[in-house]
Every structure is written in C-alpha cells, then in structure tokens.
Amino acid sequence: MRGFGAVHELDCLLCHRRFEPGSAAYTCPDCGDEGILDVKYDYAKIQFDPLSPRRRKEASLWRYLPLLPLDKIPPLSLNVGWTPLYRYPGGGFEGSKGGCKLFIKDDSRNPTASLKDRASAIGVGRALIEGAERIVCASTGNAASSVAGLAANAGVPTAILVPETIPQAKLAQLLIFGARVIRVRQGYHEAYRMSLELSRRFGWYNRNCAYNPYLVEGKKTVSLEIAEQLDWSAPDLVFVPLGDGCILSGVRKGFHDLVELGVLSREPRLVGVQAKGCAPLVKAFLENRECQPCEPNTLADSIAVPLPRNRLKATAALRSSKGTMLAVSDEEILSAMRRLGRELGVFAEPAGATAFAGALRWAREGRLSGAETAVAIVTGSGLKDVAAALQAVEETPVVQDFAQVVELLAE
Ligand SMILES: *Cc1c(COP(=O)(O)O)cnc(C)c1O
Ligand SMILES: [Zn+2]
Numbered sequence: 001m002r003g004f005g006a007v008h009e010l011d012c013l014l015c016h017r018r019f020e021p022g023s024a025a026y027t028c029p030d031c032g033d034e035g036i037l038d039v040k041y042d043y044a045k046i047q048f049d050p051l052s053p054r055r056r057k058e059a060s061l062w063r064y065l066p067l068l069p070l071d072k073i074p075p076l077s078l079n080v081g082w083t084p085l086y087r088y089p090g091g092g093f094e095g096s097k098g099g100c101k102l103f104i105k106d107d108s109r110n111p112t113a114s115l116k117d118r119a120s121a122i123g124v125g126r127a128l129i130e131g132a133e134r135i136v137c138a139s140t141g142n143a144a145s146s147v148a149g150l151a152a153n154a155g156v157p158t159a160i161l162v163p164e165t166i167p168q169a170k171l172a173q174l175l176i177f178g179a180r181v182i183r184v185r186q187g188y189h190e191a192y193r194m195s196l197e198l199s200r201r202f203g204w205y206n207r208n209c210a211y212n213p214y215l216v217e218g219k220k221t222v223s224l225e226i227a228e229q230l231d232w233s234a235p236d237l238v239f240v241p242l243g244d245g246c247i248l249s250g251v252r253k254g255f256h257d258l259v260e261l262g263v264l265s266r267e268p269r270l271v272g273v274q275a276k277g278c279a280p281l282v283k284a285f286l287e288n289r290e291c292q293p294c295e296p297n298t299l300a301d302s303i304a305v306p307l308p309r310n311r312l313k314a315t316a317a318l319r320s321s322k323g324t325m326l327a328v329s330d331e332e333i334l335s336a337m338r339r340l341g342r343e344l345g346v347f348a349e350p351a352g353a354t355a356f357a358g359a360l361r362w363a364r365e366g367r368l369s370g371a372e373t374a375v376a377i378v379t380g381s382g383l384k385d386v387a388a389a390l391q392a393v394e395e396t397p398v399v400q401d402f403a404q405v406v407e408l409l410a411e
Pocket of ligand 2: 012017
C-alpha cells in the first residue's frame with residue numbers, strides 16, 4: 001500500500017521486529033494487541049523547510065505534511081491544528097523564580113474542541129486512502145466526538161463505543177455529527193476491547209491511538225506548532241495530561257523529529273500529569289515498576305484510564321526526555337480551571353486543565369528557574385463537561401428587583 005509519506009518502517013515496542021508500512025495490520029502479529037508499533041521515518045528523505053512562506057500559509061496541521069504518514073492533504077474541509085499559544089499572564093505564578101515564561105497551548109480551539117482532532121485527521125485521512133467502509137473507535141468521549149466530526153466531514157460512516165457514563169455534551173456532539181453510538185456498561189476498558197474485535201471481524205478502520213500507530217503522528221503536530229510558535233526553539237519543559245499516554249508520546253515524537261531534522265538542537269523535558277484519583281503511571285514511573293490497574297476516582301473523565309494503553313511508548317518518551325510524572329488532586333484541577341478562565345479567558349475541561357495544574361504545582365514547589373520557558377497544553381474545552389465546570393465555581397444569586405442587583409454588585 002502506498003501513501004505513507006516518508007515513513008520508512010514500523011518498530012514493535014516489545015520485540016523490536018520491524019515492518020514495512022502497510023504490512024502489519026495495526027500491532028505486531030508476534031506480540032498481539034500489546035505490541036504497539038512506532039512509526040520510523042527516513043529523515044534523509046524529508047524535505048522540510050521551516051521558513052518556507054508557502055508552507056506557513058497553511059494555517060492547519062497540514063503545514064507539516066512532509067512529517068506525516070500521508071502523501072497528500074486528505075479531502076477534509078474542517079481546519080485542524082495551528083491553535084494559539086498564549087503567554088500566561090503569570091499573575092501570582094507562585095514559586096516561579098524571577099518570572100519564568102509559561103505558555104498555554106490552547107487545543108480546545110480545534111473543530112470538535114479537543115486535541116484529539118489532530119489524531120482523527122490522520123485517522124480519517126488514512127481510512128480514506130485504505131477505502132475503509134467504516135471507522136470504529138472506543139473512547140472516553142473526545143476521541144469519539146472528534147472522529148465523528150471529522151468522519152462526517154469526509155462522508156465516512158462510524159461505529160463508536162463509549163462508556164455508559166460519558167458526559168452529556170460529548171454524547172450530544174457525537175449524535176449531532178450523526179455517529180452510530182453504543183454505550184458500554186462496563187466502561188472504557190471493555191469498549192476498547194470490543195472496538196478491536198469489530199475491526200478484526202469486519203475489517204473496519206480502527207481509530208484507537210494506542211492501537212493504530214499512525215495516530216500518534218497526528219498528535220505530534222502540537223509540538224511542531226509549539227516549536228514554530230516559539231520561533232523554532234524548544235521550551236525547557238512541556239506539561240502534558242496523561243490518560244493512555246498517546247498525547248505524551250506524540251509530544252515527544254514531534255520534538256524528536258525536529259531534532260533529527262536539525263531544526264532544533266535539543267528536546268524539552270516532558271512532565272506527564274495524571275489526576276490523583278487515577279494515577280497508575282505516576283506510581284509505576286517514579287517507583288520504576290510495572291503499571292498496576294487502578295479504580296478511577298476523578299472528575300477528569302478524559303484521563304480516567306485504569307491502565308494506560310500506551311504506557312510503554314509514554315514511559316520511553318519520558319525517559320528519553322529526562323522527564324517525570326506527577327499527580328494533581330481534583331481540587332488542584334478545579335483551581336487550575338478557574339485560573340485559566342479568570343486570568344486568560346480560556347475554558348478547559350478538567351483533563352484539559354490538568355497539565356496547567358501540574359505546572360502550577362511545579363512552580364509552587366520552586367522547581368521552575370527564572371530563565372526557563374514552560375508550556376502547558378490545554379487539551380479539551382470546558383464546554384465538554386459543564387457539570388464539572390460548575391463544581392469549580394460558586395452558585396449565582398437570583399434577584400427580583402433592581403435594588404438587589406445594585407446591592408449585590410456593591411459587595
Ligand atoms: C484524550 C485526552 C487526554 C489524554 O490523552 P492520552 O493520549 O489518552 O494520554 C487528555 N485530555 C483530554 C481533553 C483528552 O481528550
Ligand atoms: Zn513484537
């Protein structure tokens with residue numbers, strides 16, 4: 001099969017057997033579903049000009065086409081990527097010694113309001129090339145609404161499996177996009193298993209990021225953008241929320257590509273942030289042992305993953321970037337949501353504010369030096385989970401007369 005751009009081969013994370021692009025279905029046949037593949041490029045073949053005006057006119061992730069597993073831009077009219085990078089105003093960025101620069105990468109500004117659109121753009125693009133009859137996906141919500149929106153845009157039918165407890169807004173998005181949605185009582189883990197079975201049995205294209213190796217390549221465009229928005233320099237630290245670990249793996253891949261191409265001279269340190277109520281990889285990483293599944297208890301539903309599917313890729317990414325992991329409480333997440341809203345006007349869902357909560361913690365612990373530049377990625381919009389947002393704020397008063405209004409506003 002053609003159309004893989006500069007992809008050279010696929011490398012199994014477990015046994016390191018190598019495959020031609022297109023030869024392995026999704027994962028390594030020797031290692032099964034756990035044998036997740038890593039996409040390797042022939043960097044010598046990539047023609048990428050960071051300063052080319054023609055490339056920079058493309059205000060979407062397609063400005064990085066030479067670094068993606070596609071030969072040409074797929075027929076999608078939705079605009080994915082090239083989201084804003086804001087300087088955090090820094091008011092009371094406690095603990096940061098002498099004004100460290102913190103930037104917020106606002107990926108809630110994607111067509112379906114989460115970073116997942118970057119992966120779905122590649123997924124839908126590849127599904128079109130492969131002539132897929134349907135795209136199947138299991139998701140805690142955002143990957144589902146994302147693939148539903150992009151597949152609708154491309155005219156490809158979907159089959160979407162979500163946990164029974166998916167937040168209403170995400171379900172509404174899916175249904176408005178016309179997706180075929182099935183809610184699974186046992187939750188994400190079982191939904192995931194069933195989605196793999198559907199792909200195997202019916203040959204439908206699978207858009208699960210910890211299964212289909214090409215999707216992380218879409219997620220990496222967030223790093224390509226960050227580097228470009230910082231005038232082709234690498235920040236010192238990037239804070240990333242972690243559920244399955246695909247975003248973190250993608251973030252590392254993007255910076256790695258730029259170092260391989262000689263555009264950057266080093267990669268940033270990555271800090272993976274989980275919610276305390278579901279932090280299996282934090283414990284495993286810090287204690288250097290196998291990841292044990294946990295019983296999730298956090299309002300950050302998008303990262304409430306009992307056993308991160310892409311933990312091997314994410315752990316390798318953390319190690320090679322000399323990065324680390326930390327866990328933040330739901331109170332810290334709610335506080336981070338308020339601060340993003342009040343100090344920047346950015347509305348994040350709980351998982352979307354988790355990286356920023358991690359950055360705040362890092363600063364509070366005095367771990368940021370004044371000369372450093374840090375980025376926190378906001379991965380999803382607060383409109384996705386309004387019930388959670390309402391937990392972060394106070395109730396509003398109800399009045400009957402104007403005098404009361406004046407009285408309240410004088411407080
Ligand atoms: C999916 C998601 C994450 C976590 O991404 P992984 O690749 O599963 O680690 C974080 N935040 C939001 C808003 C998401 O939708
Ligand atoms: Zn293998």
